[in-house]
Amino acid sequence: xxxxxxxxxxxxxxxxxxxxxxxxxxxxxxxxxxxxxxxxxxxxxxxxxxxxxxxxxxxxxxxxxxxxxxxxxxxxxxxxxxxxxxxxxxxxxxxxxxxxxxxxxxxxxxxxxxxxxxxxxxxxxxxxxxxxxxxxxxxxxxxxxxxxxxxxxxxxxxxxxxxxxxxxxxxxxxxxxxxxxxxxxxxxxxxxxxxxxxxxxxxxxxxxxxxxxxxxxxxxxxxxxxxxxxxxxxxxxxxxxxxxx
Amino acid sequence: xxxxxxxxxxxxxxxxxxxxxxxxxxxxxxxxxxxxxxxxxxxxxxxxxxxxxxxxxxxxxxxxxxxxxxxxxxxxxxxxxxxxxxxxxxxxxxxxxxxxxxxxxxxxxxxxxxxxxxxxxxxxxxxxxxxxxxxxxxxxxxxxxxxxxxxxxxxxxxxxxxxxxxxxxxxxxxxxxxxxxxxxxxxxxxxxxxxxxxxxxxxxxxxxxxxxxxxxxxxxxxxxxxxxxxxxxxxxxxxxxxxxxxxxxxxxxxxxxxxxxxxxxxxxxxxxxxxxxxxxxxxxxxxxxxxxxxxxxxxxxxxxxxxxxxxxxxxxxxxxxxxxxxxxxxxxxxxxxxxxxxxxxxxxxxxxxxxxxxxxxxxxxxxxxxxxxxxxxxxxxxxxxxxxxxxxxxxxxxxxxxxxxxxxxxxxxxxxxxxxxxxxxxxxxxxxxxxxxxx
Ligand SMILES: Cc1cc2nc3c(=O)[nH]c(=O)nc-3n(C[C@H](O)[C@H](O)[C@H](O)COP(=O)(O)OP(=O)(O)OC[C@H]3O[C@@H](n4cnc5c(N)ncnc54)[C@H](O)[C@@H]3O)c2cc1C
Ligand SMILES: NC(=O)c1ccc[n+]([C@@H]2O[C@H](COP(=O)([O-])OP(=O)(O)OC[C@H]3O[C@@H](n4cnc5c(N)ncnc54)[C@H](OP(=O)(O)O)[C@@H]3O)[C@@H](O)[C@H]2O)c1
Numbered sequence: 166x167x168x169x170x171x172x173x174x175x176x177x178x179x180x181x182x183x184x185x186x187x188x189x190x191x192x193x194x195x196x197x198x199x200x201x202x203x204x205x206x207x208x209x210x211x212x213x214x215x216x217x218x219x220x221x222x223x224x225x226x227x228x229x230x231x232x233x234x235x236x237x238x239x240x241x242x243x244x245x246x247x248x249x250x251x252x253x254x255x256x257x258x259x260x261x262x263x264x265x266x267x268x269x270x271x272x273x274x275x276x277x278x279x280x281x282x283x284x285x286x287x288x289x290x291x292x293x294x295x296x297x298x299x300x301x302x303x304x305x306x307x308x309x310x311x312x313x314x315x316x317x318x319x320x321x322x323x324x325x326x327x328x329x330x331x332x333x334x335x336x337x338x339x340x341x342x343x344x345x346x347x348x349x350x351x352x353x354x355x356x357x358x359x360x361x362x363x364x365x366x367x368x369x370x371x372x373x374x375x376x377x378x379x380x381x382x383x384x385x386x387x388x389x390x391x392x393x394x395x396x397x398x399x400x401x402x403x404x405x406x407x408x409x410x
Numbered sequence: 411x412x413x414x415x416x417x418x419x420x421x422x423x424x425x426x427x428x429x430x431x432x433x434x435x436x437x438x439x440x441x442x443x444x445x446x447x448x449x450x451x452x453x454x455x456x457x458x459x460x461x462x463x464x465x466x467x468x469x470x471x472x473x474x475x476x477x478x479x480x481x482x483x484x485x486x487x488x489x490x491x492x493x494x495x496x497x498x499x500x501x502x503x504x505x506x507x508x509x510x511x512x513x514x515x516x517x518x519x520x521x522x523x524x525x526x527x528x529x530x531x532x533x534x535x536x537x538x539x540x541x542x543x544x545x546x547x548x549x550x551x552x553x554x555x556x557x558x559x560x561x562x563x564x565x566x567x568x569x570x571x572x573x574x575x576x577x578x579x580x581x582x583x584x585x586x587x588x589x590x591x592x593x594x595x596x597x598x599x600x601x602x603x604x605x606x607x608x609x610x611x612x613x614x615x616x617x618x619x620x621x622x623x624x625x626x627x628x629x630x631x632x633x634x635x636x637x638x639x640x641x642x643x644x645x646x647x648x649x650x651x652x653x654x655x656x657x658x659x660x661x662x663x664x665x666x667x668x669x670x671x672x673x674x675x676x677x678x679x680x681x682x683x684x685x686x687x688x689x690x691x692x693x694x695x696x697x698x699x700x701x702x703x704x705x706x707x708x709x710x711x712x713x714x715x716x717x718x719x720x721x722x723x724x725x726x727x728x729x730x731x732x733x734x735x736x737x738x739x740x741x742x743x744x745x746x747x748x749x750x751x752x753x754x755x756x757x758x759x760x761x762x763x764x765x766x767x768x769x770x771x772x773x774x775x776x777x778x779x780x781x782x783x784x785x786x787x788x789x790x791x792x793x794x795x796x797x798x799x800x801x802x803x804x805x806x807x808x809x810x811x812x813x814x815x816x817x818x819x820x821x822x823x824x825x826x827x828x829x830x831x832x833x834x835x836x837x838x839x840x841x842x843x844x845x846x847x848x849x
Contacts, residue, residue: 210472211472214496
């Protein structure tokens with residue numbers, strides 16, 4: 166029996182590519198979804214060569230919810246595992262004054278991912294099986310001056326995933342929320358990240374793979390972040406608002 | 411950021427870029443002097459440029475494989491280790507490999523690497539079908555013996571000075587197992603080891619580990635190691651079912667820079683004596699897995715740190731067959747007289763010269779390394795002079811300190827390369843090494 170098919174939405178991202186390799190290495194067939202999919206053909210060839218699995222690429226823009234149903238209809242099969250990796254950090258300072266920039270961040274991190282995962286969930290629910298994995302962020306756990314527009318959209322997505330999990334708990338469909346801390350990717354390129362809190366994409370992919378097999382609900386891709394966020398959440402708002410973060 | 415080669419000397423601040431696409435790379439090419447960098451396993455300053463060093467590790471995809479011909483098309487930043495991990499289990503191996511698997515395909519082409527089988531098959535470049543090369547103008551040119559043949563030739567062994575290699579099509583070879591039948595032959599001295607090399611020209615792989623401390627009649631005593639790919643039916647019975655499976659080993663890391671004293675003369679002497687004794691004890695044949703056979707040093711990650719923070723200097727020359735015996739004798743005597751010790755000293759018989767700027771020529775190559783010091787630098791200059799006297803030349807992938815004059819005296823091809831680079835508009839592909847060597 167071949168291992169179940171995995172759909173990766175936002176496959177070009179470093180975390181997405183790391184996931185694709187990890188699942189393919191474990192024998193899964195992978196479907197790569199991204200915008201400008203023609204550029205992904207080389208990645209698909211690489212995955213197929215290295216891991217000897219079949220791979221397909223699919224065009225998807227997360228800002229076009231009207232295309233989602235057709236996108237799912239055209240997949241070779243409804244996947245067993247769907248992972249949404251799409252995200253956009255955006256520039257906080259710009260987004261504070263430029264409504265369109267703020268809206269793009271909100272739509273890319275909340276509206277699009279939530280609508281698409283919701284649609285996939287409905288189809289999986291009908292089938293009675295499947296795993297949905299949403300990549301949100303620790304930034305959604307508490308709003309901070311430096312990235313609250315991104316953070317609030319991630320908070321929305323985290324809440325969406327938690328509600329979906331609640332709704333589907335008896336349906337055979339599992340929903341897992343991933344809250345990465347810092348990850349060394351294109352998104353954080355050039356930032357000065359603290360080494361002990363920063364994960365490599367391959368390590369994040371492995372953590373996700375293992376947690377999904379155990380049907381965990383919420384994971385921090387690097388465990389130390391559970392502690393960090395417990396502390397950050399515990400700080401009273403009166404004090405929190407005065408801290409520069 | 412601060413960069414260096416594997417020898418950790420010299421270290422230099424360089425603007426490091428990590429392009430991920432041809433467009434990003436093209437945009438970087440308009441900014442003046444720049445050089446491509448692979449995985450930084452060249453020892454000296456060949457993959458460094460202050461103004462812009464372009465690390466190619468982001469181009470790391472394998473694109474196509476044809477089982478009829480064994481042709482693999484890979485992006486330049488693909489690691490040799492990944493090629494082996496992917497294809498050895500399917501019965502394919504690289505036709506030529508350097509002594510570490512942590513190099514990129516682009517780096518292997520740019521240095522036109524040689525392996526323990528050079529006397530039989532030549533360099534890696536002999537197995538390259540075509541190269542996609544990005545020039546200073548941002549254009550990508552397909553280069554092969556048929557198309558842009560001159561550029562193809564100079565790019566192989568051209569040390570990144572003809573452009574940025576994007577993709578390479580090269581041929582893998584079939585193997586029946588992941589094992590090598592290794593035969594170790596002890597050699598009393600230089601005469602003996604050279605005679606053994608000549609006698610065993612038919613061996614697929616041959617290389618000698620040479621003791622650089624012995625003097626007199628034991629000058630050049632060594633252990634010659636021959637190797638053949640093991641056929642499946644040559645494996646012990648219990649391994650025949652899975653001829654490509656190799657027991658897993660744990661890599662060790664040298665945790666900190668060792669103090670210089672840790673690698674004193676005594677240590678090396680003891681090491682060499684032990685090695686020679688082992689060679690004698692182990693004389694005869696044994697089966698060795700591919701990783702231990704080709705890449706013994708890779709088992710100790712970051713082994714370059716044993717030389718301490720000041721790094722070390724490599725020296726590798728090749729001497730033509732006719733003058734090799736006299737030249738090697740003089741080189742070894744100069745080393746023993748200096749009191750400097752080389753930790754890893756490797757002697758190898760090379761086959762015929764090929765290509766406009768590749769290092770090898772028919773004769774003997776000697777590779778040495780010394781912890782960095784003023785005395786070692788003086789010794790290496792002495793070794794340069796001996797090499798020049800005997801008509802030899804130097805391997806640029808190992809060089810960190812040669813002078814432009816020495817290069818020109820050793821290699822008449824250097825001037826032609828400089829002229830070509832001017833005529834064909836390649837002069838902005840420039841490494842710290844090429845600036846030092848006025849290439
Ligand atoms: C332990 C050890 C053992 C070795 N043994 C051998 C051996 O047996 N035989 C042998 O021949 N060599 C040997 N070498 C040398 C090594 O194979 C070469 O230096 C090789 O070029 C390193 O590849 P790299 O990817 O690390 O390239 P780098 O060191 O990063 O670069 C080397 C050169 O290649 C150029 N280059 C790299 N990528 C590109 C690209 N995409 N386009 C254009 N130019 C590029 C650089 O500009 C530079 O001039 C050894 C090195 C080590 C550390
Ligand atoms: N890196 C971190 O430190 C970190 C921390 C916490 C959470 N995360 C989350 O981890 C996920 C992966 O991020 P990453 O670090 O790997 O960064 P990344 O490379 O920037 O990944 C983001 C991906 O989202 C895709 N995307 C954005 N807008 C899209 C759209 N309209 N349609 C389709 N795809 C779109 C991007 O596609 P293009 O390639 O086409 O631009 C990109 O591949 C994101 O959700 C991010 O928020 C990252």
